[in-house]
Amino acid sequence: MLPTCAAGQQRRLECAWAIEQAIVATYQVQNEVSAVSDRLILLQNKICEDALTVINRCESHDELDFLFPEIIRFKNHDLAVLDSWQNHVDWMRSLPPEASLPSSDLKLLSSADFNSSETHYSTINLAEPPEQLVYESLAEKSHFASLRDQLLFLFEPELRREYEFYISEQAGITGYKTLVTSNLQQASDLTVGNLYYYFKNRDESKDETELVSAN
Structure with a gap:
């Protein structure tokens, strides 16, 4: 098990x-x-x-x-x-x-x-491995869900493309004209992950507001 x-x-x-x-x-x-x-x-x-x-x-x-x-x-x-x-x-x-x-x-x-x-970096090496430093830098600019998805992007590129499409779609609705797919393809995994959750949270908040208003 x-x-x-x-x-x-x-x-x-x-x-x-x-x-x-x-x-x-x-x-x-x-x-x-x-x-x-x-x-x-x-x-x-x-x-x-x-x-x-x-x-x-x-x-x-x-x-x-x-x-x-x-x-x-x-x-x-x-x-x-x-x-x-x-x-x-x-x-x-x-x-x-x-x-x-x-x-x-x-x-x-x-x-x-x-x-x-x-x-494999040695556990007795006193210097922090570069991967740890990269993670610490990303963690300062992101959050759990986005960081986890950035790892997924490494092994599942199709997921990143789905995120790019969603961001582009939501950006078009909200007037962010520069966030088109061609530009997003050049963006870092950090940017794509963060933008995805920005628009996802925004979309969910809008749905909740509309639901409350309807009631």
């Missing part, structure tokens, strides 16, 4: 990802490059799906304080490492048999520590 705490679920999933990564490395040592590529694709997709699940389960500022920097780190660093690994393996698959890398090079690649301090 999954823990009810989003942060606890995140930790459990990280262990599952690490196990899967170790399995992929065993295929790498055996020079099973097709299996390596296929499993790396599955692992990256699984991490993205799991991240969405965890973010959607986040219900408090305390959980978000932990999850935001953690998930940003996985998105910007760990997934990038896995993608680089997959690209390298796919390049190896494209080589003719006589151009394949020697087994010593394959073992060196497969033994690379993708859970080292280069991809």
Whole structure:
């Protein structure tokens, strides 16, 4: 059974990802490059799906304080490492048999520590990781719901497009002529998230006022 705490679920999933990564490395040592590529694709997709699940389960500022920097780190660093690994393996698959890398090079690649301090910030490092600093800066300019949705944007771009459409639609009604979709596409996730909730709260307040007046 999954823990009810989003942060606890995140930790459990990280262990599952690490196990899967170790399995992929065993295929790498055996020079099973097709299996390596296929499993790396599955692992990256699984991490993205799991991240969405965890973010959607986040219900408090305390959980978000932990999850935001953690998930940003996985998105910007760990997934990038896995993608680089997959690209390298796919390049190896494209080589003719006589151009394949020697087994010593394959073992060196497969033994690379993708859970080292280069991809996960060390807990004994006294300096705050950059992801924490980014989160603290965003938290000063936003609120819980918007911050959580900004994380969702990273893994669900379609959600951001839905928000852009809603903002543009509401802006047209209220006379904000510059908030058209083409301009919103250039805006930051912070801006889109905040604008969405600005108009959403405004729209809900209007509905409540109209309901009270009708009664």
